[in-house]
Amino acid sequence: MTQPQTFRIEVPQATLGRIAQRLKDYEWPQLPQGEPWKMGTDEAGLRALVDHWLNGFDTAAQLQRLNDQPQFRAQAGGIGLHYVHHRRTGTQGLPVMLMHGWPSSYLEYLDVAQALAADRDVVVVSLPNTGFSDKSATLMGPRAMAHAVHALMTQVLGYKRYVAHGSDWGSILASWLGNDFPEQVAGIHMSMISPRFVAGAVQGPEEQQWLAGFRERFEDDGAYFRQQTSRPHTLAFLLGDSPVGLLSWQAEKFMAWSDPEQGSASEKIATRAWKDRLVLNTLLQLVSGTAASSTLIYRGLAVEGAPGFPNGGRVNVPVAIAAMRDPAFPAPPRSLVERVYRVERWTGYAHGGHFPGYEAPDLLNADLTAFAQGL
Numbered sequence: 558m559t560q561p562q563t564f565r566i567e568v569p570q571a572t573l574g575r576i577a578q579r580l581k582d583y584e585w586p587q588l589p590q591g592e593p594w595k596m597g598t599d600e601a602g603l604r605a606l607v608d609h610w611l612n613g614f615d616t617a618a619q620l621q622r623l624n625d626q627p628q629f630r631a632q633a634g635g636i637g638l639h640y641v642h643h644r645r646t647g648t649q650g651l652p653v654m655l656m657h658g659w660p661s662s663y664l665e666y667l668d669v670a671q672a673l674a675a676d677r678d679v680v681v682v683s684l685p686n687t688g689f690s691d692k693s694a695t696l697m698g699p700r701a702m703a704h705a706v707h708a709l710m711t712q713v714l715g716y717k718r719y720v721a722h723g724s725d726w727g728s729i730l731a732s733w734l735g736n737d738f739p740e741q742v743a744g745i746h747m748s749m750i751s752p753r754f755v756a757g758a759v760q761g762p763e764e765q766q767w768l769a770g771f772r773e774r775f776e777d778d779g780a781y782f783r784q785q786t787s788r789p790h791t792l793a794f795l796l797g798d799s800p801v802g803l804l805s806w807q808a809e810k811f812m813a814w815s816d817p818e819q820g821s822a823s824e825k826i827a828t829r830a831w832k833d834r835l836v837l838n839t840l841l842q843l844v845s846g847t848a849a850s851s852t853l854i855y856r857g858l859a860v861e862g863a864p865g866f867p868n869g870g871r872v873n874v875p876v877a878i879a880a881m882r883d884p885a886f887p888a889p890p891r892s893l894v895e896r897v898y899r900v901e902r903w904t905g906y907a908h909g910g911h912f913p914g915y916e917a918p919d920l921l922n923a924d925l926t927a928f929a930q931g932l
Contacts, residue, residue: 559632598805634705639689641681643674652678658725660807665914672922686850698861703733722746735872744875785855793849816910877902877928881909
């Protein structure tokens with residue numbers, strides 16, 4: 558373990574210039590026209606993103622906004638982790654750890670962290686192999702990453718107990734934290750329940766219908782998962798080389814998984830908010846060299862072990878579910894989740910999407926605060 562060191566993002570102008578030149582030089586393929594976003598990333602939407610990157614995105618201001626955050630790096634659990642750490646003096650509630658998924662990054666939680674910090678310490682971590690955290694020399698699955706995050710919270714930052722929140726992969730890390738460290742993890746809060754942990758406990762028609770629906774959607778939408786789980790190196794050489802290719806690979810998932818109640822993919826991607834999010838998220842991976850490594854958690858999952866908790870175990874720390882309107886991973890029936898988790902709070906929301914830190918920060922802040930205050 559090491560003492561935390563303050564961190565500042567420094568990107569050479571030459572690097573930004575090379576990225577801009579790659580964007581300008583991109584040779585667009587000729588594609589058959591069809592219904593937007595039905596065959597993957599929509600060309601018109603992608604062209605609009607590239608144009609925004611070149612002509613409307615204020616790179617200097619965006620990087621300055623990130624550097625205005627209280628950023629640090631420290632060695633924890635054998636790997637260097639980058640994180641944002643809001644400390645509050647005086648009486649406060651339990652500290653909260655916020656963990657992102659893919660294709661998202663720590664950027665998703667910056668606004669939520671600032672709101673939560675009114676009442677408690679908040680840590681937003683870049684998972685290993687993402688952002689400005691270290692790239693692991695060997696494959697790391699989500700359980701190993703959870704152990705590194707726990708070391709950061711307890712051994713480096715000195716918290717005796719804390720609350721863990723996660724979306725997407727972050728929810729899997731939170732699950733392992735609750736399972737493996739029940740003495741220090743006061744509770745876990747999730748906006749997604751991974752089918753990996755609950756599918757084996759399915760009973761009855763309603764739960765079987767949910768699982769069948771998930772499998773049907775995954776058959777249509779899961780090519781990314783199969784590629785990143787089975788042959789991540791093949792993809793790595795593409796993602797690390799082409800800003801347009803990386804933007805396309807990730808924008809399609811952001812649009813497919815975001816809240817349909819907030820408009821169509823074409824409508825959302827036309828907004829400045831989504832343009833800035835998608836460009837900044839892509840730029841982050843390019844300048845940190847993590848476009849390829851951020852996908853390796855999928856392969857790490859495949860080699861880490863069988864689905865579910867060992868020996869059919871159950872998470873027995875308090876669990877809260879913020880069941881957002883998620884078109885890709887809708888919440889299972891509560892009856893199923895309660896066989897695997899000690900659910901003490903379950904709140905269904907009419908919107909929120911797969912990326913609640915971006916799409917519903919106020920809801921997420923309120924739900925997390927209410928849960929943490931009750932622990």
